[in-house]
Amino acid sequence: MKVLLIEDNKEMILNIIKYLSQEGMICEVAENLFDAQDKILSFEYDCILLDLTLPDGNGLSLLKELKRLESKPDVLIISAKNSLEDKLLGLDLGADDYLPKPFHLAELLARIKAIYRRTKLGGTEVLVFEEIQVQYQNLLASVHGKQLDLTKKEFDLLVFLITNKNRVLGKSAIAQHLWGDYTDNLSNFDFVYQHIKNLRKKIAEAGGRDYLSTVYGIGYKFGANQS
Known part of the structure; x- marks a missing residue:
């Protein structure tokens, strides 16, 4: 599975990349919206882990661009912004799930796998x-x-x-x-x-x-x- 992590917290980036790589996933990183836009237009991903609070804007704006892609990557929002409004807006714009920070890496992995089963494998292993x-x-x-x-x-x-x-x-x-x-x-x-x-x-x-x-x-x- 190929994952794009859109996140600007360097410590979190290192922890997530190390954990998911140990699970056999290919992980790439974008630390801002500009780099994220460039990557999703150039490459295909199975799953995107999207933070909402980025240095150059709100991650939710990226969801509108993802809708226009031929490939439809899964999107899991990971954010410290845990208001009901943010969650509902993100899901309404096409995100598959919402995981508030802080979270355990094991739960992050479980959410990624659950989304993949649902969207790519028809809900089965x-x-x-x-x-x-x-x-x-x-x-x-x-x-x-x-x-x-x-x-x-x-x-x-x-x-x-x-x-x-x-x-x-x-x-x-x-x-x-x-x-x-x-x-x-x-x-x-x-x-x-x-x-x-x-x-x-x-x-x-x-x-x-x-x-x-x-x-x-x-x-x-x-x-x-x-x-």
Whole structure:
């Protein structure tokens, strides 16, 4: 899962990034609205953690821009502003949940996972596509009931493909989802092809169909209508 934390408290940033990274999440940071706007227009995220009180404005203004995006990231407001008016306005503008500060990091993680289950996995920990079954909580994937031996990146790639089925995904979008800011200075994304190749091979060896097609010059598309 790729997360964008929009927060200006440096101590909180370090604590959240360390905790979520240990849970296998890709975490990026924007410390103000200007940087946040640039990131959400340039990259895609599964979840946005949004503080309301930022140096250059109110975080709620960002929710209006998020509505216009083709991708719809989950939004969890994390703020010391705990008035009912702020909460209702944030939810009305499209936020998925509201967590007042201070909070325990374990609760933050639980809220992120709960939103993801509700919006991306249909309210369950099990993601099913044709003969492929993914147990998100246990990081397990199987084909026709046969467990796949996937690396963490391959597992994340499979979840990303299934939750974005029938969409054309560019190589850079896949790379950013799996590696975050680390990919910014890379000259090519050949490693994406290698992970795609490995995932295809493991699914085929378990008796699964190949649902991936290559979109020349762009990336890949995953769906039941593929060869």
